[in-house]
Amino acid sequence: MRKFQNNLKVIIRIFKEHKLRSALSILGIAFGTFALITMVSFSEGMKEKNKREIEKFGKNPIIVKSGKVFVRRGRQRAITTSTTLKLKEVKIIKQQIPYIERAIPAFTIDYPIRRKNITVFTTIIGTTQEYAEYRHLAVKEGRFFNTNEEKSAGKVVVLGKKIAEKFFGNEDPIGKNILVFRVPCKVIGVLEEKGVDLAGIDQDLLIYTPLKTAMRRLSNVDYINTIYIEVDKKENIPFVKREVTKLLRKLHHIKPGERNDFTVLSADDILRMQNEAVRIFTVLGYISAAISFLIGGVGILSIMILIVNERIEEIGIRRAVGAKKTDILIQFITESAFVSFTGAVLGILLGLLVSGLLSVGMNIPFNLYLTYLIFTFLSSISIGIIAGIYPAVKASNITPVSALRRI
Template structure:
């Protein structure tokens, strides 16, 4: 009887193609919208995660300036002069669980080569910058500790700077001017792309820290200290230890606010994951409303079908069809409609996600869990909204049904 009911349901869909299509439309749109919206949300989540991860793994960043001063005008983090290179050396020397610590200074300069010029960020740092920020050298070499100690005027270019100043010509060994100071190019960094905030990570020049402080900027402080922790399990403890050490070094009284800020990028990533996950869930929930509307449409059409087929139901009962036979037939018909609409919706959702990715340039992630979830919900909705019309049909009195015109 089950397979016979399935065949009857399919025959009914073929006999009333337009009505069947309109009935399935709500389910098709609902399933497709859920899959497309969840795919877009997961794509955003993946992009944010990869962008934060590109900054470095298990990373702490110390910036001068307090996040929450007790009063007065607060300076933006990084704009104060409370951190020095010795602070970074003390952190690396005295705190356990740290792989590397790299102090850095940065400022925007006009960089000139021949008749070409480019405004970019020039960062002075130490050789530990490469492993901390997960950069690689694509050509040439990175500067060494001896270059830093002797204040050599050497520079490593990001891909964006290299292409804008030199085009297809290799910049290795060439001399550029940063401001008014000449620097010899010794290396080119591998491309990193954009960060989560849309910043081009390849648009920069790296030079030795001592060279930047003494020969370019004329300062003794640093703008930040990047710290790579051995593993994420101890990152919170290391953050507390760094805070305690810097408070001691800066001779801050217990009731005085920190004159620095320690940012935990692992915690930032967790927060961003939670935020983007909530957005993805919200998008999916909004799209799922159309599934509910589609279920109401199925119930409506099935009630109409019961009315149209009253005499058929009476004949079947007169020939011996039981309550369960009639109930099963109409529940199967409602389920077939929802399953067919769900399958079409899956194809539509995947296609929609691909189109959005191609046209808008957004990254999308097709989730098998979202596909199974949306399809499962469409089947459940078909069953749920098909029960009432099926029960109405099964409860019809055969005599009254046969007399129905």
């Protein structure tokens, strides 16, 4: 214990004498620790958020989109478009493929919406009443459209929360009209706040209308561009996905070797693509942390070598009065470990602080396991000890005679 206290006093003195060198070595380790903790926390938080978003997307969902679609940064983007997806195919899919609880058609269009002097370019989803239950849409004011309005292609709309606020502010929107492109439509409902879904779409900026209204009155088309399928059990999703693909290829007369004119996605497909983007970001974080650790280790190594060279006389005197080689060895390894320990503590504190701020600012779960903290801390200490071995061995080999030659 006394030896440790003496070593600690020496370490503090050395830190005071070499402030800049010590600070740079500490910062190298601290930044590596900080980067590692922040990246792990961010990636685990994003993965957890993505898992939670699946629940918002519907129960065991499969989405059929017309044309070729890919997912980038969590958003569905069309590469090609197609007009071959028909309303009658929804019934055929439901009738011929087992394990499907429901199949819901939708026609999605992007149009300018206007009221008085306010114009917003947003997305209108033409669909059926089942969609509200499938996507867990809760009506805050008014109601969702009914069967009669679906059959008659009623010019009615249900607004997302943010759209309602943009057009009406604190005013009651129910019963008032907005212009969808050039068609006046009556607002019959406003939804509860829903947030961004797994596909990266802010549902509070959407507008809902009956399917026939969107197809006939707003766009004058005879096709749809989306089918939402709910499978009874998660384990049946791969089977249903394969069967839907086979059936649509047959209905669209697509020959073997030809590309599909539609895309079939499950929530897991979107989740996997999102997590892949997170994984790439995390790998870059690991690389930056490794480089920082390397720089910190080299910094500790260089400062310890310099300190050994500057303290040859002191080491020689200690050896002359009875200090053993192991005493010198332990002292210098303790000094390098102390540098890395200080950097590790600083990095962990900064990492936890920034991770907490990211969690609040980006609305992602704070997800950091104790094992990661322990691993990061031990890695930082290990780098300091490894970097200090060579200088410690060099110092322990100094003899009183070599110290006298320097005087």
